[in-house]
Amino acid sequence: MRKVVECVPNFSEGRRKEVIDQIAEAMAIVPDVHVLDVQSDADHNRTVVTFVGEPEAVEEAAFRGIGKAAQLIDMNLHRGEHPRMGAADVVPFVPIKGVTIEDCVAIARRVGERVGRELDIPVYLYEEAATRPERRNLAEVRRGEYEGIKAEIETNPERTPDFGPQHLDKAGATAIGARPPLIAFNVYLGTDDVDVAKAIAQAVRHSSGGLRYVKALGLLVKGKAQVSMNLTDYRQTPVHRVVEIIRREAERYGVAVVESELIGLIPNEALVEAAAFYLQLGGLSSDQILENRLANLIQQR
Amino acid sequence: MRKVVECVPNFSEGRRKEVIDQIAEAMAIVPDVHVLDVQSDADHNRTVVTFVGEPEAVEEAAFRGIGKAAQLIDMNLHRGEHPRMGAADVVPFVPIKGVTIEDCVAIARRVGERVGRELDIPVYLYEEAATRPERRNLAEVRRGEYEGIKAEIETNPERTPDFGPQHLDKAGATAIGARPPLIAFNVYLGTDDVDVAKAIAQAVRHSSGGLRYVKALGLLVKGKAQVSMNLTDYRQTPVHRVVEIIRREAERYGVAVVESELIGLIPNEALVEAAAFYLQLGGLSSDQILENRLANLIQQR
Numbered sequence: 184m185r186k187v188v189e190c191v192p193n194f195s196e197g198r199r200k201e202v203i204d205q206i207a208e209a210m211a212i213v214p215d216v217h218v219l220d221v222q223s224d225a226d227h228n229r230t231v232v233t234f235v236g237e238p239e240a241v242e243e244a245a246f247r248g249i250g251k252a253a254q255l256i257d258m259n260l261h262r263g264e265h266p267r268m269g270a271a272d273v274v275p276f277v278p279i280k281g282v283t284i285e286d287c288v289a290i291a292r293r294v295g296e297r298v299g300r301e302l303d304i305p306v307y308l309y310e311e312a313a314t315r316p317e318r319r320n321l322a323e324v325r326r327g328e329y330e331g332i333k334a335e336i337e338t339n340p341e342r343t344p345d346f347g348p349q350h351l352d353k354a355g356a357t358a359i360g361a362r363p364p365l366i367a368f369n370v371y372l373g374t375d376d377v378d379v380a381k382a383i384a385q386a387v388r389h390s391s392g393g394l395r396y397v398k399a400l401g402l403l404v405k406g407k408a409q410v411s412m413n414l415t416d417y418r419q420t421p422v423h424r425v426v427e428i429i430r431r432e433a434e435r436y437g438v439a440v441v442e443s444e445l446i447g448l449i450p451n452e453a454l455v456e457a458a459a460f461y462l463q464l465g466g467l468s469s470d471q472i473l474e475n476r477l478a479n480l481i482q483q484r
Numbered sequence: 485m486r487k488v489v490e491c492v493p494n495f496s497e498g499r500r501k502e503v504i505d506q507i508a509e510a511m512a513i514v515p516d517v518h519v520l521d522v523q524s525d526a527d528h529n530r531t532v533v534t535f536v537g538e539p540e541a542v543e544e545a546a547f548r549g550i551g552k553a554a555q556l557i558d559m560n561l562h563r564g565e566h567p568r569m570g571a572a573d574v575v576p577f578v579p580i581k582g583v584t585i586e587d588c589v590a591i592a593r594r595v596g597e598r599v600g601r602e603l604d605i606p607v608y609l610y611e612e613a614a615t616r617p618e619r620r621n622l623a624e625v626r627r628g629e630y631e632g633i634k635a636e637i638e639t640n641p642e643r644t645p646d647f648g649p650q651h652l653d654k655a656g657a658t659a660i661g662a663r664p665p666l667i668a669f670n671v672y673l674g675t676d677d678v679d680v681a682k683a684i685a686q687a688v689r690h691s692s693g694g695l696r697y698v699k700a701l702g703l704l705v706k707g708k709a710q711v712s713m714n715l716t717d718y719r720q721t722p723v724h725r726v727v728e729i730i731r732r733e734a735e736r737y738g739v740a741v742v743e744s745e746l747i748g749l750i751p752n753e754a755l756v757e758a759a760a761f762y763l764q765l766g767g768l769s770s771d772q773i774l775e776n777r778l779a780n781l782i783q784q785r
Contacts, residue, residue, distance in 0.1 A: 184778070187778060217778075217781045219777065219781070235778060235781075279774065279778075280775075280778075364774070370764075422763060423762070423763070426762075426763050426764075440764055441764070442764050442765075442766040443763055443764045443765050443766070444765065444766060444767065445765060445768060445772055447772070448772055448773070448774045448777060449772060449773060449774065450773075450774045450775070451752065451756070451773050451774065451775045451776075454755065454756050454759040454760075454773070455752070455755050455756075455759070457758075457759040457762060457763055458755040458756070458758040458759040458762075459755075460762075461724070461727075461758060461759075461761075461762040462723060462724070462727050462744050462758055463671075463727075463741055463742075463743050463744050464743075464744050464745070464746060465743040465744070465745060466745065467746060471746055471748070471749055471750060472749070472750060472751075472752050472755070473580065473665070473749045473750065473751050473752065474581075474751070474752045475752075476520065476749060477485070477488060477518075477536060477580075477581075480518045480520070480536075
C-alpha cells in the first residue's frame with residue numbers, strides 16, 4: 184500500500200455481539216480494508232473499531248459502517264456510561280503513510296456530505312475538519328448528548344449540522360473528523376505517592392499550561408505512581424520532550440522515572456525522532472533507514 | 485520481499501569504468517536483485533558494490549559477480565593502495581530481514597564451494613563463516629596480499645583454502661563470509677583538539693580495551709575533533725552505549741558532543757533500540773510499531 188489512512192470509528196453498541204459483528208463485517212468486506220482491532224466495552228456500551236487501507240477503500244468502509252450502525256442501533260434505547268450522540272458516534276480519519284492531514288480532512292468532508300445526503304443523518308465536522316473553531320473540540324460538539332441535541336437541533340443555530348437534516352432520528356448524529364495519529368504513553372515513577380504523578384501530569388499537560396499536544400492524568404497503577412498520557416500530535420510535541428519534562432519535574436520530588444510503556448501502536452517515525460534527539464543525529468534522512476530504502480526500491484520497479 | 489540478504493562485494497578494479505560496469509551489470513540482471521550502490525576509488529583501485537534481494541537471488545548474483553571479475557581482472561597487473569588478494573576480493577553476506585546470520589553463513593559456504601568447483605578459484609571463508617578461528621579476521625586471511633599468498637599457498641598448510649585449488653591464478657583468491665549489518669557512525673566534539681578524539685576513540689574501541697563491536701579512530705574533520713566509528717554488531721554493542729561512553733569520556737576533557745552523523749544506511753531496529761533505551765520503554769514489541777503491523781497484515785492476506 185503506497186497510501187494508508189487509518190479510521191477509528193466509535194459505535195454506540197458494546198453488548199450485543201451480533202450487532203457489533205455485523206457492523207465490523209460491513210467495513211471488513213470492502214476490498215483492501217484491514218481491520219486491526221475491535222474493542223467493545225459493556226459498561227460504556229460502546230465499540231471502537233480500528234482499520235486501515237488505501238484512502239478510497241477506507242472512505243467507502245467508513246460510510247458502510249455508519250450506514251449499518253444506523254440500521255441496527257436505536258439511540259432512544261441506548262444506555263451506557265460513555266457520552267454519545269449517535270449510532271456511529273465519532274469517525275476520525277488519521278493520516279498514516281503517503282497522505283497528509285489535509286487529505287484526511289477532505290475524506291471527512293466527503294464522507295460527511297454523503298452520510299447527510301444518502302443516510303439522512305446530521306453530521307458535525309470536528310477536530311482538523313471542523314468548520315467552526317468551537318467544533319474542533321469533540322466534547323463541545325457532543326454537549327448534551329443524544330437527548331440534548333435532539334431537543335435543541337431544530338431551533339438553536341449553534342446546533343446546525345454541517346451536513347444532513349436539522350433534526351435527529353433514532354440513528355442520532357455523527358461527528359466526522361481528521362486528526363494526527365495518537366500515541367497512548369504512560370510513565371511510571373519510583374514512588375507510590377499518586378500526588379507526585381498528579382502534580383507532574385498537571386505540569387506537562389496542555390489544559391493546565393503544559394505542552395500543547397499532551398493530555399495527562401496522575402494515577403496509581405500496580406502500586407506505582409503513573410503519569411498516563413495521550414500525545415495527540417507527536418510531530419509537534421515529540422515524545423522525547425514530554426519524557427524530559429517529566430524527568431525534570433520528578434527530580435524536584437526526589438523521584439526517578441522507573442519505566443515507560445506504550446498502549447497500542449506507535450508510528451515508527453516517532454521512535455526514530457526520539458533516537459535522533461538522544462543520539463544528536465543531525466540531518467538523519469528517512470532514506471538512510473535501510474528498510475525505507477528497500478521499500479522505495481521495490482516500489483520503483 | 486519477505487527475506488532480504490545484503491551482499492557487499494569488493495572488486496579489485498576502481499579505474500576502468502567499462503570493467504566496473506560489466507561486473508555490476510552481471511549481478512544487477514539477476515531477477516529480484518536490487519543494486520543500492522556502486523562506489524569506486526581510483527587510488528585504492530577498488531570498487532564496492534552494495535546489493536540486496538531474496539537469499540537465492542543474492543546468492544546467484546554474488547556468484548556471477550565473482551565469475552565476471554575473474555574474467556576481466558588480472559591480479560598480476562593490479563596496483564592500488566588498498567590491501568587485496570583477488571579480482572573479487574571479499575564477498576560478505578549480511579542478514580537484513582527474515583534471515584539469520586546462520587542463514588548467511590550457509591549462503592557463504594554454498595557460494596564458496598561453487599566458486600572453488602566451477603571457477604577454480606581458491607576461497608577462504610571468513611568472519612562468521614570462518615572454519616578456523618584465525619580466519620575470522622579478514623586482515624589475517626589477506627596477509628601478504630596476492631603476491632604473498634601466491635608464493636605460499638602451495639606449500640604452507642596454513643594457507644590451504646576452504647574450497648578450490650591450492651594454487652593462485654590471475655584471478656587470485658576470494659574471501660567469502662557472513663557478518664551482521666555494519667553501522668558507520670561519527671561523533672563530533674566541541675573542540676578542535678584532535679588528541680581528545682584520539683583518546684576517546686582509544687577508550688571506546690575494542691582493540692584497546694573498549695566495547696567489543698566498535699572500531700574507532702580520532703580525526704580532525706571540518707575543524708572539529710571527530711570520533712569516527714564502525715559499529716560491527718549493533719545488536720550486541722548498541723549505539724546508545726557507544727554514545728554514552730563517548731559523552732562520559734568527553735566530559736573528562738570539559739568537552740561536549742556537538743552532533744553525530746550516520747554514513748550510509750542504518751537498520752531501523754538500531755534506532756528503535758536507542759529510542760527504547762532513552763525513553764525507558766519497557767517491553768516494546770516490534771508488533772507495536774504501526775508500520776510493522778501493517779506489513780504483517782498485508783503479508784497474511
